[in-house]
Amino acid sequence: xxxxxxxxxxxxxxxxxxxxxxxxxLKTDFPEQWxxxxxxxxxxxxxxSSIVTSGGRKxxxxxxxxxxxxxxxxxxxxxDTSIKIDNIEKDTPxxxxxxxxxxxxxxxxxxxxxxxxxxxLNNFRLLFDLGAISLGIIITRSDELQIIxxxxxxxxxxxxxxxxxxxxxxxxxxxxxxxxxxxVFGITSKCYNEHx
Numbered sequence: 049x050x051x052x053x054x055x056x057x058x059x060x061x062x063x064x065x066x067x068x069x070x071x072x073x074l075k076t077d078f079p080e081q082w083x084x085x086x087x088x089x090x091x092x093x094x095x096x097s098s099i100v101t102s103g104g105r106k107x108x109x110x111x112x113x114x115x116x117x118x119x120x121x122x123x124x125x126x127x128d129t130s131i132k133i134d135n136i137e138k139d140t141p142x143x144x145x146x147x148x149x150x151x152x153x154x155x156x157x158x159x160x161x162x163x164x165x166x167x168x169l170n171n172f173r174l175l176f177d178l179g180a181i182s183l184g185i186i187i188t189r190s191d192e193l194q195i196i197x198x199x200x201x202x203x204x205x206x207x208x209x210x211x212x213x214x215x216x217x218x219x220x221x222x223x224x225x226x227x228x229x230x231x232v233f234g235i236t237s238k239c240y241n242e243h244x
Contacts, residue, residue: 050066050069050071050072051064051066051071053071053072053075054071054086055086057090058086058089058090060238061089061236061238061239062089062190062233062234062235062236062238062239063190063213063232063233063234063236064231064232064233064234065213065217065220065231065232065234066229066230066231066232067220067221067225067228067229067230067231067232068227068228068229068230069229070183070184070185070229070230070231071231073182073183073229074152074183074185074231077182078150078151078152078182078183080149080150081149081150081152084117084120084121084122084149085154085185087116087120088113088116088117089233091116092112092113092116092235092239093239093240093241093244094109094193094235094239094240094241095108095241095244096200096240096241096242096243096244097244098112099196099197099200099202100200100202107158107159109156109158109235110146110156110158113147113156113187114146114147114156117147117149117154118147120149121149122147122148122149122154123147123148123149124144124145124146124147124148125144125145125148125153126142126143126144126145127142127145127175127180129141129142129174129175129178129180140174140178142171142174142175143167143168143171145171148181151180151181151182151183152181152182152183152184152185153171153172153175153181153183153184153185154184154185154186154187155168155171155184155185155186155187156186156187156188157186157187157188157211157216158188158189158211159189159205159206159210159211160210160211161209161210161211162209162210162211162212162215162216164211165186165211165215165216165219165224166219166224168184168186169184169219169220169224169225169228169230170224171184172184172225172228172230173224173225173226173227173228175228176225176226176227176228176229177226177227177228181228182229183228183229183230183231184225184228184229184230184231185230185231185232185233186216186230186231186232186233187232187233187235188211188212188213188216188232188233188234188235189206189211189212189213189234189235190212190213190234190235190236190237191212191213191214191234192236192237193206193212193235193236193237193240194206194212195237196237196240212234213232213234216232217232220232
């Protein structure tokens with residue numbers, strides 16, 4: 049099973065990768081989050097205007113996805129975690145996760161430096177090991193979008209050391225998220241709208 053559980057229209061629009069049966073877990077155990085995610089992926093389009101707009105704190109792409117999920121009850125969240133060893137408590141700080149609903153965590157990595165993936169995977173690993181989440185989702189960009197960026201003369205802004213699937217999958221396959229089930233969606237050119 050696995051990826052075949054995703055609607056075909058989603059598999060056609062996005063590069064999809066799963067680690068440790070993430071699709072089955074999400075669909076079976078978290079149907080509300082599953083429906084929210086499918087709805088987001090259906091609604092999203094990669095607009096030319098969002099690519100050529102100069103950056104700020106958050107890109108229009110990440111902003112759209114965050115706000116879409118926030119309207120469905122997801123929230124940005126930082127978990128307060130610690131470990132107690134021989135009556136000595138040690139803080140184990142985590143980074144904020146873009147969107148959390150129940151036991152499902154989702155981060156959007158559109159155009160950050162690729163070490164942000166290490167941060168995300170470490171967060172997922174720790175929170176999974178502590179029993180705070182059941183799976184992690186990362187939405188990023190497919191490598192193929194570089195052609196569009198280059199054609200729009202924005203290729204320099206989306207360099208080889210920024211977040212894209214080619215930088216993420218080796219980290220996952222190398223055990224970066226350890227036992228945490230992970231689901232990845234890479235935005236492809238099939239999401240692109242050059243007229244918007």
